[in-house]
Amino acid sequence: xxxxxxxKRLQKFERLVNDTTPVAAxxxxxxxxxxxxxxxxxxxxxxxxxxxxxxxxxxxxxxDGVVIDYIGAIDIVKKxxxxxxxxxxxxITSAIASFPPGTDPRISRNVVENSGLKVExxxxxxxxxxxxxxxxxxxxxDIGGGTTGLSVAREGKIIYTADEPTGGxxxxxxxxxxxxxxxxxxxxxxxNGSAGTxxxxxxxxxxxMADIVRLHLKSFDVKTIYLSGGTCCFPGIVNxxxxxxxxxxxxxxxxxxxxxxxxxxxxxxxxxxx
Ligand SMILES: Nc1ncnc2c1ncn2[C@@H]1O[C@H](COP(=O)(O)OP(=O)(O)OP(=O)(O)O)[C@@H](O)[C@H]1O
Ligand SMILES: [Mg+2]
Numbered sequence: 171x172x173x174x175x176x177x178k179r180l181q182k183f184e185r186l187v188n189d190t191t192p193v194a195a196x197x198x199x200x201x202x203x204x205x206x207x208x209x210x211x212x213x214x215x216x217x218x219x220x221x222x223x224x225x226x227x228x229x230x231x232x233x234d235g236v237v238i239d240y241i242g243a244i245d246i247v248k249k250x251x252x253x254x255x256x257x258x259x260x261x262i263t264s265a266i267a268s269f270p271p272g273t274d275p276r277i278s279r280n281v282v283e284n285s286g287l288k289v290e291x292x293x294x295x296x297x298x299x300x301x302x303x304x305x306x307x308x309x310x311x312d313i314g315g316g317t318t319g320l321s322v323a324r325e326g327k328i329i330y331t332a333d334e335p336t337g338g339x340x341x342x343x344x345x346x347x348x349x350x351x352x353x354x355x356x357x358x359x360x361x362n363g364s365a366g367t368x369x370x371x372x373x374x375x376x377x378x379m380a381d382i383v384r385l386h387l388k389s390f391d392v393k394t395i396y397l398s399g400g401t402c403c404f405p406g407i408v409n410x411x412x413x414x415x416x417x418x419x420x421x422x423x424x425x426x427x428x429x430x431x432x433x434x435x436x437x438x439x440x441x442x443x444x
Pocket of ligand 1: 204206312314316318337338360361362399400401402
């Protein structure tokens with residue numbers, strides 16, 4: 171799917187997030203569940219993949235890509251599903267689940283099933299974005315809260331995936347250490363901050379992320395990288411990545427925070443190019 175259309179959907183997603191205003195649901199819909207290290211997101215789209223509802227909660231139930239607090243994760247998923255049910259006057263009974271590359275998909279599957287839902291399909295997170303954007307040649311780099319995930323496509327097939335434990339948490343920790351403030355305060359400063367004052371402090375973390383990308387992509391001739399994940403919201407991150415890896419075209423979607431959740435929910439609206 172063209173980036174322009176995905177960007178339109180991301181704009182809609184941004185308006186919809188945690189909006190409880192009731193709307194009539196179409197006859198058929200799809201549900202995706204993203205169990206991230208920072209956010210858990212339940213997304214409902216229509217049959218074409220247009221977002222209808224999205225509920226998101228900051229969660230400390232996943233660390234380094236792995237669910238550490240099952241009960242906490244299940245409670246949040248149940249709550250978000252209930253909100254989606256109420257907004258759309260539907261009863262969600264199944265969902266598309268996701269997992270970070272290299273981790274055991276049964277972990278996410280267990281959380282979703284124990285939330286009372288059937289797992290219709292399960293896909294790794296960056297590969298869901300490859301699929302939504304129908305990338306034939308290139309890669310997706312998803313820099314989330316706890317991890318950086320990668321998926322490489324060649325001739326329309328996914329040929330490599332990986333996940334490394336470096337993400338936005340490390341950016342926040344670096345700010346907290348530098349300014350001698352709490353994690354929560356540092357998180358606020360980061361999200362509202364401008365690149366000018368913070369960049370000198372956190373640039374080394376972005377360079378480390380570039381090292382991860384370089385290391386994993388070194389044996390592939392990748393010319394285009396699409397970014398996803400909340401950490402890519404930080405103004406100026408793309409400049410650092412471009413400086414570090416200049417021979418690649420970096421593409422930043424309108425709202426990278428919502429791209430992976432949208433892609434997971436859209437799984438069944440897109441063709442398997444592989
Ligand atoms: N405006 C912003 N500027 C900088 N960072 C941001 C911004 N908004 C969100 N973030 C960061 O994005 C991260 C969350 O992104 P995302 O929701 O993609 O992660 P996740 O999917 O929960 O984690 P993972 O994919 O690593 O499991 C957090 O570290 C958060 O601080
Ligand atoms: Mg994520």
